[in-house]
Amino acid sequence: MKLVKSLVLGSAAAFVGVTGASAADLPLAEPVEYVKVCDAYGAGFFYIPGTETCLLIGGYARAEYSVGEVTKTLGGVRGANASGFRARARLWFDARTETEYGTVRTYIRAQFQRDSGGVSGGVGAVSSTSTTSDDSIFDKAFVQFAGLTAGLTDSFWDFKPYPTFTNPFVSDRTLALIGYTYDFGGGFSASAAIEDGTGRRATSISNGFAARDFDYQEQTYPDFVGNIRVQQGWGEAQLSGFAHQINAQAVNDSEWGYGAQIGAKVNLPFLAKGDYLWGSAAYAEGALSYIGLGTSGDAGFSSGATQNITSANTLVDFVVGADGDIKKTQAYAFNLGLLHYWSPKWRSALQGTYADVDVASSGQDSRFYAVTGNVIWTPVKKLDIGAELNYVKVDKKSASYNLRDDDAFIGRLRIQRDF
Known part of the structure; x- marks a missing residue:
């Protein structure tokens, strides 16, 4: 019995010795850096390996079909297709790092889009072919640090929590x-900013006026924009203002456009989770872009244009009168909308919008109404399938206005998957 016990212990000692020697001879494995979740800024952030920077990657793919003949026939050629398609891909990167001065944030958003183009061929010509329009842009690229925001991003004037596909x-x-x-x-x-005023210019040629009567000169000063904002559990509200320089080529003089806006969004959890009511009222003088006319909004969607009244060639920021004075266009805009969740998978929005434009001394005044409603189904998380109907009416228009009728219906189908 003692002999067996000695053999067993001896064998175990020998095995341990051999194993230890073999392990000592093996090369050490390189340490592996696993991606770690960063929960400091919300869901989806992770640490970039080897750094203290948290990164969020997101985006969506969207397909749309729009139908509704809006623009009229000019010289035998219609200015826009009665129906068309849009495909859009958007991708964004949000990187944040904590420092002794607070969070440093870098945000980049790229967008790639294809639209069914307008009918080819000029006025007076007829063509059976059509074109497509590709658009690839860096939609946003900015840095935020200790209260500073610098780069390409939303204007500090903007207040736009609207719930519809169509821009009000x-x-x-x-x-x-x-x-x-x-x-x-x-x-x-409270916020203040200097912004690129060239991106706000609305200029075009109207009947009876020379092109120079609407053209800007160089930008001497940027736009000055500011807001006061409150965001709490009940919702949010904002008061905004702007000043926009007008340098007209027709005269060696300049004027300042200006405007103000108030907007509010009120959460309605007693109706359903996620419900809210929002509204805004704005006045702009000498810069129509600030109320969504001229160069902004969805005017570029030429196929079955969603609210293509904004593309009328009579919408200008100013007119140079016969006396050489710069006469600024004045405009008002009012919006009211409601979002309601019928269930976690079904929601609807109803929205009304109104704009009144007074183009000084040109006889090109316009007044517009629009009512929009939609239904959206979310069968699985971050997948939306929705249909929207938009009714547009022009109550007052000039002779050169490009809307086919006094009113029009425009429909849109959208399928979007976020990630």
């Missing part, structure tokens, strides 16, 4: 800017 009469632009936001605490803040 609101500014919806990304512009190059440098701004600062002071946080008072409790959801209150």
